[in-house]
Amino acid sequence: MALLEVQNVSRFFGGLAAVNDVSFGVNKGEIVGLIGPNGAGKTTLFNVINGFYRPSKGEVIFKGERISGLKPHKICKKGIARTFQVVKPLQRMTVLENVMASAFVRARSRKEAEDAALELLEFTGLIDDRDLVSKGLPLGKRKRLEIARALATGPELLMLDESFAGLNPTELNESIRIIRQIKERGITILIIEHHMKVIMSISDRIVVLNYGEKIAEGPPDEIGRNPQVIEAYLGEAHNA
Amino acid sequence: MKKWLPYIITGLLALLPLIGLSTYMMHILILVIMWTVIGMAWNLLGGYCGQVSFGHAAFFGIGAYTAGILYFKTGLSAWWGIPLSIFFVSVASLLIGYVTLRLRGPFFALGTLAIGEVCRVTAENLRDFTQGTLGIMLKERTWIDKTWYYYIILGIAVFTFISIRKIINSKLGYYFVAIREDQDAAESLGINTTLYKTIALILSGVFTGLAGAFYMNYMGYIDPEIVFALHDISIITIMVVMVGGVATFWGPVVGAVIMVLLAEMIRSIPRLGVAHQTMFGILLILIIIFLPNGIVGDFSKIRKFFRFGRAG
Numbered sequence: 001m002a003l004l005e006v007q008n009v010s011r012f013f014g015g016l017a018a019v020n021d022v023s024f025g026v027n028k029g030e031i032v033g034l035i036g037p038n039g040a041g042k043t044t045l046f047n048v049i050n051g052f053y054r055p056s057k058g059e060v061i062f063k064g065e066r067i068s069g070l071k072p073h074k075i076c077k078k079g080i081a082r083t084f085q086v087v088k089p090l091q092r093m094t095v096l097e098n099v100m101a102s103a104f105v106r107a108r109s110r111k112e113a114e115d116a117a118l119e120l121l122e123f124t125g126l127i128d129d130r131d132l133v134s135k136g137l138p139l140g141k142r143k144r145l146e147i148a149r150a151l152a153t154g155p156e157l158l159m160l161d162e163s164f165a166g167l168n169p170t171e172l173n174e175s176i177r178i179i180r181q182i183k184e185r186g187i188t189i190l191i192i193e194h195h196m197k198v199i200m201s202i203s204d205r206i207v208v209l210n211y212g213e214k215i216a217e218g219p220p221d222e223i224g225r226n227p228q229v230i231e232a233y234l235g236e237a238h239n240a
Numbered sequence: 241m242k243k244w245l246p247y248i249i250t251g252l253l254a255l256l257p258l259i260g261l262s263t264y265m266m267h268i269l270i271l272v273i274m275w276t277v278i279g280m281a282w283n284l285l286g287g288y289c290g291q292v293s294f295g296h297a298a299f300f301g302i303g304a305y306t307a308g309i310l311y312f313k314t315g316l317s318a319w320w321g322i323p324l325s326i327f328f329v330s331v332a333s334l335l336i337g338y339v340t341l342r343l344r345g346p347f348f349a350l351g352t353l354a355i356g357e358v359c360r361v362t363a364e365n366l367r368d369f370t371q372g373t374l375g376i377m378l379k380e381r382t383w384i385d386k387t388w389y390y391y392i393i394l395g396i397a398v399f400t401f402i403s404i405r406k407i408i409n410s411k412l413g414y415y416f417v418a419i420r421e422d423q424d425a426a427e428s429l430g431i432n433t434t435l436y437k438t439i440a441l442i443l444s445g446v447f448t449g450l451a452g453a454f455y456m457n458y459m460g461y462i463d464p465e466i467v468f469a470l471h472d473i474s475i476i477t478i479m480v481v482m483v484g485g486v487a488t489f490w491g492p493v494v495g496a497v498i499m500v501l502l503a504e505m506i507r508s509i510p511r512l513g514v515a516h517q518t519m520f521g522i523l524l525i526l527i528i529i530f531l532p533n534g535i536v537g538d539f540s541k542i543r544k545f546f547r548f549g550r551a552g
Contacts, residue, residue, distance in 0.1 A: 101418040
């Protein structure tokens with residue numbers, strides 16, 4: 001049984017179907033890539049899964065339980081964490097405080113929260129920056145801070161929204177390494193990414209959206225050969 | 241040194257009445273400490289949790305009226321109003337929070353502003369209950385001398401300071417600041433933002449209410465214009481924290497000292513005295529432009545400024 005099942009989900013804004021009748025599943029331990037051109041509805045779909053939006057139609061099932069309609073904090077406690085495309089660090093808190101704030105969701109004491117946070121900062125390579133105010137971090141580190149913060153809530157499913165956008169090659173490799181290690185920890189990952197090389201190399205399976213609809217689903221090499229996908233997405237990239 | 245500072249200050253304040261200050265000086269000290277309590281309470285909600293309230297007079301007034309009505313209707317000592325206000329202000333905060341906390345940012349500020357005014361008008365018109373604009377007066381105050389009032393408000397202030405410090409260093413504190421920094425991010429990180437904002441509001445309200453209940457006992461007279469005042473309570477509360485330093489432990493203390501002294505000084509200037517509200521307005525503008533984090537928050541800036549002045 002799939003860990004996460006998106007069943008015929010639609011989300012309308014006025015007359016516009018930002019997401020239209022999309023279904024797919026994410027199995028435990030997988031990395032699933034979610035791709036599509038700008039405005040394809042990827043982030044909207046994240047917002048539906050994470051509870052910011054209710055689906056206009058359809059349901060989201062997590063571990064066999066319907067979660068659509070629950071508030072985001074409840075969904076987070078059930079085991080889904082996310083990062084944001086536009087990074088939202090808690091600016092006037094230090095890096096450590098940022099991660100501690102979300103570690104408190106599981107931790108029973110301050111000590112426990114601090115230990116969990118320190119371990120995750122070590123893991124994401126941010127340990128030396130722990131006392132910096134997060135406002136001053138460069139983008140690459142802010143993106144990693146978002147990942148650390150999401151991990152601190154102890155998720156089973158981690159949703160990453162463009163965690164690689166705008167990174168330089170060194171930061172990119174660092175982030176890819178971290179994602180692989182997160183997978184080794186047994187955490188399932190659903191990832192939105194524009195960076196083709198990255199998504200093709202780390203995903204076990206890819207779901208492609210275009211104009212709110214799912215146009216393809218399959219392993220990376222198959223997706224790379226799918227004419228519809230090339231037309232909608234890769235074609236544009238190649239021409240550019 | 242820094243760790244012992246609260247104890248040293250409390251110790252010094254506790255010894256202060258022994259040196260035989262004038263009644264007027266004691267009155268000023270009591271007001272300073274009372275405003276410290278209100279400032280610290282507001283700071284919890286506005287400074288740490290980021291929910292800027294323009295209606296803290298509501299909590300102050302409900303606290304004061306709890307003591308006043310208790311005395312007036314049952315004949316019990318108005319001092320019972322202090323513990324009782326905790327209950328009544330909590331219930332009121334819960335209702336106020338239910339209405340206003342669904343609003344964000346400036347809309348929350350406007351919502352609370354309205355709530356403060358609603359409380360005032362309600363208190364003016366529920367004549368059977370509150371005596372309306374006649375107000376409630378204690379037939380006689382417990383003490384003529386100010387010493388005991390001083391120790392009671394000092395006790396409330398120490399209790400408030402310790403409680404708020406404990407809260408801010410706990411999980412609650414982290415959640416409050418997370419909500420201030422980004423409510424959506426906080427929510428998606430598993431923080432029940434509605435619940436924790438309500439908790440912040442109740443705590444903030446209760447501490448403000450304690451000051452209100454004390455005020456009834458100390459001043460011996462309240463009416464809706466005084467305790468539910470927008471300009472004299474709600475706005476001054478914000479100024480105490482803004483001047484002292486938002487989201488700092490010592491900000492409200494420093495702010496209360498400055499604001500109370502300033503109010504007294506300006507009021508004593510002939511002719512100009514009546515315009516003290518105007519002066520406060522100008523002061524607030526200057527603070528926001530030059531010391532947006534208040535005197536405590538921007539202390540390094542102030543020090544640098546003076547050092548620079550000397551070097552040049």
